[in-house]
Amino acid sequence: MTFLHPLALLGLAAAAIPALLHLLERRTPPEAEFPPLRYLRDAERQSARRLRLRHLLLLILRTALVAVIVLAAARPILPTGGGGGSGTGSGAVHAPTALAVVLDNSLSASAVVDGRPVLDRLKALARASLAQAAPGD
Amino acid sequence: MVDSRRLDLLDPAEVARLGGIEIVAQGVVEGFLAGIHRSPFRGFSVEFTEHRAYQPGDELRYLDWKILARADRLFVKQFEEETNLRAMILVDASRSMAWRGDPSRLTKRGYADRLVAALALILLRQRDATGLMTFDEAVRQVIPARVKAGQWTRLVRGLIDTPDGLGTAAEAALRQLTGLLARRGLVVLVSDLLLDRELALTALRYLRHRGHQVIVLHVMDPAELDLVGPPEVRLRDPESAASVVVRPRELAGAYAATVRREIAGWRTACRRHGVAYHHIRTDMPFGMALRLLA
Numbered sequence: 319m320t321f322l323h324p325l326a327l328l329g330l331a332a333a334a335i336p337a338l339l340h341l342l343e344r345r346t347p348p349e350a351e352f353p354p355l356r357y358l359r360d361a362e363r364q365s366a367r368r369l370r371l372r373h374l375l376l377l378i379l380r381t382a383l384v385a386v387i388v389l390a391a392a393r394p395i396l397p398t399g400g401g402g403g404s405g406t407g408s409g410a411v412h413a414p415t416a417l418a419v420v421l422d423n424s425l426s427a428s429a430v431v432d433g434r435p436v437l438d439r440l441k442a443l444a445r446a447s448l449a450q451a452a453p454g455d
Numbered sequence: 456m457v458d459s460r461r462l463d464l465l466d467p468a469e470v471a472r473l474g475g476i477e478i479v480a481q482g483v484v485e486g487f488l489a490g491i492h493r494s495p496f497r498g499f500s501v502e503f504t505e506h507r508a509y510q511p512g513d514e515l516r517y518l519d520w521k522i523l524a525r526a527d528r529l530f531v532k533q534f535e536e537e538t539n540l541r542a543m544i545l546v547d548a549s550r551s552m553a554w555r556g557d558p559s560r561l562t563k564r565g566y567a568d569r570l571v572a573a574l575a576l577i578l579l580r581q582r583d584a585t586g587l588m589t590f591d592e593a594v595r596q597v598i599p600a601r602v603k604a605g606q607w608t609r610l611v612r613g614l615i616d617t618p619d620g621l622g623t624a625a626e627a628a629l630r631q632l633t634g635l636l637a638r639r640g641l642v643v644l645v646s647d648l649l650l651d652r653e654l655a656l657t658a659l660r661y662l663r664h665r666g667h668q669v670i671v672l673h674v675m676d677p678a679e680l681d682l683v684g685p686p687e688v689r690l691r692d693p694e695s696a697a698s699v700v701v702r703p704r705e706l707a708g709a710y711a712a713t714v715r716r717e718i719a720g721w722r723t724a725c726r727r728h729g730v731a732y733h734h735i736r737t738d739m740p741f742g743m744a745l746r747l748l749a
Binding site for chain 1: 706
């Protein structure tokens with residue numbers, strides 16, 4: 319897998335933000351008196367596992383969300399059938415492109431310049447650009 | 456004396472603003488007794504139990520005339536309690552009782568004091584000997600059950616003179632009570648029941664075995680039934696100084712379920728031991744709470 323904008327991957331560092339927030343947010347909460355603390359303890363004991371799992375899942379989900387956004391911004395491409403375009407080479411990777419060739423077949427294009435009609439040159443140019451197209455285009 | 460408005464049916468905190476415990480309790484009792492035709496408390500004391508052969512000196516009014524007419528023999532009817540009932544009211548004065556979830560309400564203790572004063576007044580008016588015991592981790596005030604004049608004032612003074620204590624140890628008070636109530640009587644325990652359930656139940660069961668009628672009034676602030684609060688809060692137990700940090704929103708469901716299970720647990724345990732149990736919220740009009748006892 320390759321990325322069109324590898325520099326954007328630096329943004330992956332942002333994925334650490336939820337975890338950091340989780341660690342830094344150990345601020346001291348307000349205090350209050352609450353006599354039936356024993357009931358609260360019971361309730362906590364019963365739901366401790368469920369809550370811990372939920373917190374963990376939430377953390378994972380938040381981290382994953384940031385990571386996915388960053389990865390998407392880096393525009394990944396899967397080199398499917400990478401050998402297809404022989405002349406293009408793996409270096410000329412580009413995003414899948416819709417390519418339409420419009421050839422000027424008018425009278426002016428049939429003018430002969432340097433012993434060849436202009437149309438021939440245009441055709442050659444069109445072929446060249448078609449040759450660059452990857453199978454995904 | 457407060458006018459004829461039904462103080463027993465008003466918001467307890469509003470009623471409490473009218474004056475001291477005496478004024479409030481008297482007003483509540485006036486309203487309460489006006490609203491019922493016959494005192495609901497009369498009657499436990501005079502239940503017929505058995506016949507006994509007449510002996511010279513027995514009061515003639517207890518003679519069973521029907522048996523005399525039929526069998527020509529002299530029998531007297533005996534009653535459960537030949538004099539009136541003897542009642543002891545136990546009030547939990549622990550630190551947890553001095554709490555309220557909202558400044559617009561009475562503390563649990565404030566509510567209990569006024570309710571107990573009203574109950575004592577009703578009992579004393581029908582010539583039932585009434586006494587008081589307050590306790591926290593130890594017994595604080597003991598006023599033996601009497602009917603003599605000034606007893607009610609003494610009881611109210613006993614309530615006022617009991618400061619908010621620390622821990623809760625009902626079983627000590629309940630045990631001491633068994634010594635004070637020689638004859639079969641009525642025991643009313645008013646507490647938030649934040650105590651060791653097994654120990655308390657053992658003591659209650661013991662009282663029950665001694666033949667006393669036992670009523671448990673479980674006083675709770677409405678804020679103790681459901682967990683609400685800021686996103687994150689450190690909640691501290693006023694009695695043990697232990698604390699936990701919780702997010703009320705996350706735990707609200709489990710907490711509400713735990714409290715309801717606890718209440719149901721007390722209710723079934725009490726029923727199993729023949730103890731009457733009533734759950735009372737501090738926003739309940741005093742008259743409604745008294746009616747539960749009727």
